Structure formats: C-alpha cells, structure tokens
Amino acid sequence: MHLQYLLPVALAAVAAAQNRTLAQAIAGQSSLTTFQSLLSAQPDLVRALSNASSITILAPSNDAFSKFLSTTDGKAASAQPDVVAAVLQYHVLNAEVPGSAFTTTPQFVPSLLTNSTYANVTGGQVVEGVLNGKTVEIYSGLKLKSTVTTADITFQGGVMHIIDNVLTIPPSDAVTAVDSQLTSLAGALTKANLVTAVDDLKDVTIFAPSNDAFKQIGGTAESLSTQQLTTILEYHVIKGTVGYSTLLIGGLANETLPSLSGAGLNILIEDNKVFVDSAQVTMADIIVANGVMHVIGNVLNPDNTSATPNPTATTQSVAFAGATSAANAPFTSGINPTTTAPAAGITSKAAAARQTGAIGAAALFGGAAMIAVNL
The missing domain is CATH 2.30.180.10 (FAS1 domain)
Incomplete structure (x- = not known):
C-alpha cells in the first residue's frame, strides 16, 4: 500500500x-x-x-x-x-x-x-x-x-x-532524614526541639549533612548547647524557596539566600559541582512533604559564612575551626529507621532496588470488583 x-x-x-x-x-x-x-x-x-x-x-x-x-x-x-x-x-x-x-x-x-x-x-x-x-x-x-x-x-x-511502581507520597523532613540514613540530622533536630518547627514550615530547601559530615565535628558537636545547635541547624534551612537542583544550578547559582537563622547561605557552582558555602551537594532532590532536601558533605557554620570550597578537592575542610571528629555519628542514640530508602548515597544493590510504592497508602485494592469509571 x-x-x-x-x-x-x-x-x-x-x-x-x-x-x-x-x-x-x-x-x-x-x-x-x-x-x-x-x-x-x-x-x-x-x-x-x-x-x-x-x-x-x-x-x-x-x-x-x-x-x-x-x-x-x-x-x-x-x-x-x-x-x-x-x-x-x-x-x-x-x-x-x-x-x-x-x-x-x-x-x-x-x-x-x-x-x-x-x-x-x-x-x-x-x-x-x-x-x-x-x-x-x-x-x-x-x-x-x-x-x-x-x-x-x-x-x-x-x-x-x-x-511499574506506586509513587511514594513524600514524608516529613524528620521521617525522610531518618529513613534516608541521615540519623545524625534527625537526632540533632530532636535534641534541639526543632522537629515540629521544621516539619511545619512551608516551601523549604533543606541542606542535610550526612552522618559522615557530622562525624567530622562529632567530638565537638555533642558538647554544643541547645541554642548553639539550634542556630546551626536553622542555618541549613531556606524558608519560602523550594530550590530543586535545576533552580540551584540556574536561577540561584552564585546567589546568597537567607537561612532560617537569618545568616545568608551562598550557592556556588564550580566545575559542574554544586556547593553551599564550602559544602558540596552529594545527593540532590530528595522530595519532602514541604519542599526538597539535598544531602551535603559538611556541616555548615553560621559563624563562618565566608567559607569557600576547593572544587578540585575530593573532600572539603570542616567549617568549624578546631572541631574534633568522632568515630561514631553523634545524636543517633534512639534514632531508628523504619525502612531503608535508596537516598543519602546508599549504594547497596538491595537498597537501590527497594521500590515499594506509596508509604501509608491504604490496602483497599485487593478483591475489588472492576467498576466502570464515567469520565
């Protein structure tokens, strides 16, 4: 034909x-x-x-x-x-x-x-x-x-x-931190009584230090006062802007954004890497209930807002002068994940393969008769 x-x-x-x-x-x-x-x-x-x-x-x-x-x-x-x-x-x-x-x-x-x-x-x-x-x-x-x-x-x-998989409704910031193996962050938020305050914010960008990042200052972190810890954690949160990776690389690149603590966070793009102050974003775009979370390789210091990265370095220097490290991640006592998500740099095949669908969705699906949908 x-x-x-x-x-x-x-x-x-x-x-x-x-x-x-x-x-x-x-x-x-x-x-x-x-x-x-x-x-x-x-x-x-x-x-x-x-x-x-x-x-x-x-x-x-x-x-x-x-x-x-x-x-x-x-x-x-x-x-x-x-x-x-x-x-x-x-x-x-x-x-x-x-x-x-x-x-x-x-x-x-x-x-x-x-x-x-x-x-x-x-x-x-x-x-x-x-x-x-x-x-x-x-x-x-x-x-x-x-x-x-x-x-x-x-x-x-x-x-x-x-x-091929049911989508997962993004959980709260605290639940996401726990289940993404960011247990130091979750524990620090708990110690500072910030869990509810951060979870209740609207339109946020959270820069979430990994457990290894907290270990680098772990010897000092545990001795911080509640107020000091609160100020540090608030410096990791941008309120009123949901900065997905495309926005960080585009409209927010080389900009200074106000954090929840009041101090400015510097977004830098160097050698195709994204940095916040001197901390590199190691995993981007973990969607949370009220915005987005990015995992970073260092804990940010609101008293060292001028910290800049070395883009050619594998790791960045800590932002806290004189801080001592710890063998174990601080603030993790009593913080137990309910699941293992393939976020926060998890590389095991078992974790990466876990794609179980929407958290907390009702199991109303089995045994239901097929009914016509009139649209």
Missing part, C-alpha cells in the same frame, strides 16, 4: 486515540484493572478528572499495586480511604507531559496533591521526571524510583503513562 493511503489511516487512528475518554483509555489497558477499580471508588477525583485538561496520569500497573500490597506499609493503612485519595492525586500531574518531553535534565512537575495533610508546598506536591538512556524514570518520596513501561496513551484530557 502506498504512503498516500497509509497516512490518512494513521492520522485517523491518532485522532481517535485523542478523542477517547479517560475511562476508555484505562479500559483499553488490561494491566490497569486495579487502577480502574481504585479510581472508581473516588467520586470526587473522578469529577475533577472529568473536567480536567492538559494533565498527565502516571498509572501504576496491576503488578505495581501487587508489589505495594505485599509491603507492611500497604497492609497497615487498609482502612484509610483518605490516604488512597491522596495517593491517586499524587499520580495526576497538573501539566501534559508526553514521553518526548522528558530529557536528561530533571523536571519537577506539580501534581493534584494539594491536601495540606500530605503536602505543604505551593502549587501541589511534585514528582521528578528524568530520561535515563531511553527510559523515563519518575522519582517520588525517599528518592524511590518508578519506571515508565508504556508511554503516551492519549485521551481527551491529556496523556497517560503506565509505571
């Missing part, structure tokens, strides 16, 4: 795909029966999606929900439909992002999750999308990864991608 005959047929097929409803698009995918049942049990979300345009749905497959339901988190919240609603809202992006729009530069796309119980960021909680080779990867809370397995299922209101 000649091209002139094939082209109208192809265009007609594209038009038909774009004119189908979301319900028809979902029903046409045999791997989305669980997602269909879940969605049909959320009439408010169904109504919202029926009127939505230019959206992207990240639809977990049946296997993704099965994996999630095998976890403790999935089973524990089986009677919480409000959590299920939040999880589903987090899977709907407030922008139309076809597969071709993802690049090697991360994108942070806001979702429909605006419920302040779960998200305290302006415009809705985000997901991170990035192209890795030919694969689109989606990162959610605790830096957990979902992969797009089927892209560009079009419908009247936008586009849908099937993903």
Whole structure:
C-alpha cells in the first residue's frame, strides 16, 4: 500500500486515540484493572478528572499495586480511604507531559496533591521526571524510583503513562532524614526541639549533612548547647524557596539566600559541582512533604559564612575551626529507621532496588470488583 493511503489511516487512528475518554483509555489497558477499580471508588477525583485538561496520569500497573500490597506499609493503612485519595492525586500531574518531553535534565512537575495533610508546598506536591538512556524514570518520596513501561496513551484530557511502581507520597523532613540514613540530622533536630518547627514550615530547601559530615565535628558537636545547635541547624534551612537542583544550578547559582537563622547561605557552582558555602551537594532532590532536601558533605557554620570550597578537592575542610571528629555519628542514640530508602548515597544493590510504592497508602485494592469509571 502506498504512503498516500497509509497516512490518512494513521492520522485517523491518532485522532481517535485523542478523542477517547479517560475511562476508555484505562479500559483499553488490561494491566490497569486495579487502577480502574481504585479510581472508581473516588467520586470526587473522578469529577475533577472529568473536567480536567492538559494533565498527565502516571498509572501504576496491576503488578505495581501487587508489589505495594505485599509491603507492611500497604497492609497497615487498609482502612484509610483518605490516604488512597491522596495517593491517586499524587499520580495526576497538573501539566501534559508526553514521553518526548522528558530529557536528561530533571523536571519537577506539580501534581493534584494539594491536601495540606500530605503536602505543604505551593502549587501541589511534585514528582521528578528524568530520561535515563531511553527510559523515563519518575522519582517520588525517599528518592524511590518508578519506571515508565508504556508511554503516551492519549485521551481527551491529556496523556497517560503506565509505571511499574506506586509513587511514594513524600514524608516529613524528620521521617525522610531518618529513613534516608541521615540519623545524625534527625537526632540533632530532636535534641534541639526543632522537629515540629521544621516539619511545619512551608516551601523549604533543606541542606542535610550526612552522618559522615557530622562525624567530622562529632567530638565537638555533642558538647554544643541547645541554642548553639539550634542556630546551626536553622542555618541549613531556606524558608519560602523550594530550590530543586535545576533552580540551584540556574536561577540561584552564585546567589546568597537567607537561612532560617537569618545568616545568608551562598550557592556556588564550580566545575559542574554544586556547593553551599564550602559544602558540596552529594545527593540532590530528595522530595519532602514541604519542599526538597539535598544531602551535603559538611556541616555548615553560621559563624563562618565566608567559607569557600576547593572544587578540585575530593573532600572539603570542616567549617568549624578546631572541631574534633568522632568515630561514631553523634545524636543517633534512639534514632531508628523504619525502612531503608535508596537516598543519602546508599549504594547497596538491595537498597537501590527497594521500590515499594506509596508509604501509608491504604490496602483497599485487593478483591475489588472492576467498576466502570464515567469520565
């Protein structure tokens, strides 16, 4: 058959795909029966999606929900439909992002999750999308990864991608610190009575020292007064700006930003590395309930705001003159992770492979009859 005959047929097929409803698009995918049942049990979300345009749905497959339901988190919240609603809202992006729009530069796309119980960021909680080779990867809370397995299922209101893991609603700052093996930070926040104060802030950027960073000043850190520790920790928090990596490298590069302590933090880009004062960002973009967290290799010193990095060095000098190190990470007594997330530089294959899905989502998925979704 000649091209002139094939082209109208192809265009007609594209038009038909774009004119189908979301319900028809979902029903046409045999791997989305669980997602269909879940969605049909959320009439408010169904109504919202029926009127939505230019959206992207990240639809977990049946296997993704099965994996999630095998976890403790999935089973524990089986009677919480409000959590299920939040999880589903987090899977709907407030922008139309076809597969071709993802690049090697991360994108942070806001979702429909605006419920302040779960998200305290302006415009809705985000997901991170990035192209890795030919694969689109989606990162959610605790830096957990979902992969797009089927892209560009079009419908009247936008586009849908099937993903292989349920997204994780980003936990609070303190929970994220604990489960990302940033236990010194979590313990220090607890000692300084700052857990609630920091968790309750809106639109934050947190520069989170690793446990090794705290070890470098561990001999001195334990003797700090509560006020001294509070001031130091507040210097690691920017309030009112969610500085994802793309913003740090772009609009905030070589800028000084006010920290929660009042002292200014200097954002520097040197040799394609991101530094805050003299501390290098070693892992970027751990999404938290109220913003974003970046892991850094040194503890920042509000009394040494002029500290600058040596970009060619493997490690940076501590910012506290005369500080002594410790063999063990300080402030970690009684701080126990509830899970192990592939964040904070975890490199073990077991940790990196842990992609269990949305924390705390209800296990309402098993045994539900498939119900038509009227969108």
